Amino acid sequence: MTTLEKVPQRSLYRPTPNLDVLRVPLLGRVLRWRWGRLVFQLVLLLAAIWVIYDGWTGPQLAPANSATVLAWVHYRGLVILALLLVGNLFCFACPFTLPRTLARKLSVHGRRFPRFLRNKWVSIAGVLLIFWLYEWLDLWASPWLTAWLALAYFVGAFALEAIFTESPFCKYVCPLGAFNFVHSMASPLQITARDAAICHTCVGKECINGSSTVPGCGTELFVPQIDSNMDCTLCLDCARACPFDNVALTPRRPWSELYQSGWRPRWDLVMLVVGIAFLGLVNAFGMVPPVYALQTWLASAWGISNVALQTLLVLVAGALLLPALLTVTVAELSRRLSGRLEQRRAIAAAYAPAFVPMSLGIWLAHYGFHLAIGGLSIIPVTHSFLLDHGIAWFGSQPNWELSFLLPNGWILPLQVAAVLGGFGLSLYVLTRSALRRNPIPVSALREMLPWALMVVALAMVALSIFNLPMEMRGTILGGAP
Amino acid sequence: MGMQRIGHSMRASALRVTLLALLILASGIACTRQNSLRDEAPEIQAELLVLPLTPQVGPAQISVRLSDTSGALVRDAVLELKGDMTHPGMTPALAEALERPDGLYVASMEWSMAGDWILTLQGKLSDGRTLVRQYAITVLGPEAGSRDR
DSSP: OOBOOOOOOOOOOOOOOSSOGGGSTTHHHHHHSTTHHHHHHHHHHHHHHHHHHHHHHSOSOGGGOHHHHIIIIIIHHHHHHHHHHTOOHHHHTOSTTTTHHHHHHHSOTTOOOOGGGOSSHHHHHHHHHHHHHHHHTTGGGOHHHHHHHHHHHHHHHHHHHHHOSSOHIIIIIOHHHHHHHHHHTTSSEEEEESOHHHHHHOSSOHHHHOOSSSOOOTTOOOGGGOOOSTTOOOOOHHHHHOTTOOEEEEEOOTTTHHHHSOOOOOHHHHHHHHHHHHHHHHHHHTTSTHHHHHHHHHHHHHOOOOHHHHHHHHHHIIIIIHHHHHHHHHHHHHHHHHTBOOOHHHHHHHHGGGHHHHHHHHHHHHHHHHHHHHGGGHHHHHHHHHHHTTOOTTOSSOOTTOOOSSOHHHHHHHHHHHHHHHHHHHHHHHHHHHHHHOSSHHHHHHHHHHHHHHHHHHHHHHHHHHHSOOEEOOOTTOSOO | OHHHHHHHHHHHHHHHHHHHHHHHHHHHHHHHOOOSSOOSOTTSEEEEEEESSSOBSEEEEEEEEEEOTTSOBOOSOEEEEEEEESSTTOOOEEEEEEEOTTSOEEEEEEEOSEEEEEEEEEEEOTTSOEEEEEEEEEEBOTTTTTOOO
């Protein structure tokens, strides 16, 4: 018999601020300083300028150019490590938002981002667009195109800031931000109010409205209501704007948000999380031999030989349609097994966060691989860059053999550990979510079973892909026209 | 208010001047850039023979034949080969091509991974000029056999 059960009301997930990173001597002062973020942004701005400059003027051989090495080896590897170990550090230090002040001065104030676009569908489209361009144009093999991509990010952020009043680029558009938001849900740091009672009596709500000197939260998060790292760029403007010094950046159990926070039942959020996990597989699949067999099959069986169309089909099928179909089917199965009269999207929203650890494991195994085998390659690339400018401080011959950051024999075991670790945590989160919704263990098991099978399938496919030999194709001698 | 406006205007001017100076500086730096891989002997013909003829993951032998415009062999050059994958961050394959008595330069290399490689031939000719050439090579996986590419 099906019964209309009431889902237990979830309280806001707020970690207890026992330790506040913003009060750690020196570090806390730097972070809370009005220009604290700018210092870190300038570091990444210099890196971005280097990427653009070298991409346009340097050698068009991807392993010998800092544009491709920094963007596709270091940025990707370090961003996933930062998310795992600390938090959304790369949004914190994002240089693309630096022209914001200028853009705001030029902006026609008062226009808000269109209501129908205030969701994650644009981000999902943006993520797919970036990965489609990456696979189709072999962006990793082209310093020149990589430089243009970096510039496009600056232009995109600037334009949206100039047109709209809030920060729609970060919250609704940026594909990198969307990736970071999803995985920061498993990060060990979160913004919270030191004392919620102070917020209740606060009149100005400067953390969201801004003060006379510091802007409020660009993504419109209100500190006492923050129960998730989703949409938090860790800019710390809230901490700087708060007149009561009541904002804390506090450690938490990294995965606790995934079963404790109350997600609104939104398909866009569900698809962002599940889709990015599947995208991790599709992206890794693009680097192993079966992808070429698939392309051959598409050409022979369907007559689709255009590479742009082939990659679009594989991406849309693997990272959008398949996860969408599976999520809806699994939500329906979960609903039937549990006997709940609940909307599918509500069940999906309850269990989708459990895909974050699995996704983190897959991306860590992939991007960590590139960082592990190529982390030191920036040394000869920098050496060569200096030589190109007549600077021979470190000799006249770059040591191109410098590459591996970790011994080769460690890499596959670490990849397997990353996938299995993500898998184990996903199962744990599924279990906790199920038990939270169903106090009776048997009911909880029935409801979570379809989701667990989906996670098992993801882990098995991931392990299969990472066990295949890699094969990297790219635009040979390509890049600049 | 007036003083504030003047201060603001001065800061804005200073920002514009700084940006302009940085732009000029960057342009200047860009103009002075010289690619260290610059071919100074475009008339020299470099023919490459890669064995096995269908490159596969594993050891490979690469022979280079240098000839001038008259077709005569170019001897006494010091040649190096560097194989890069198209993806950044991959360890390159490096080898020195040694001159044999018959005038061919021969090197042994190891293709570590299947995929697209860029083989860069770089060397010094006996007259001191630098020779640089690049070749695109697709390496098959060990299990690929005679897979049609």
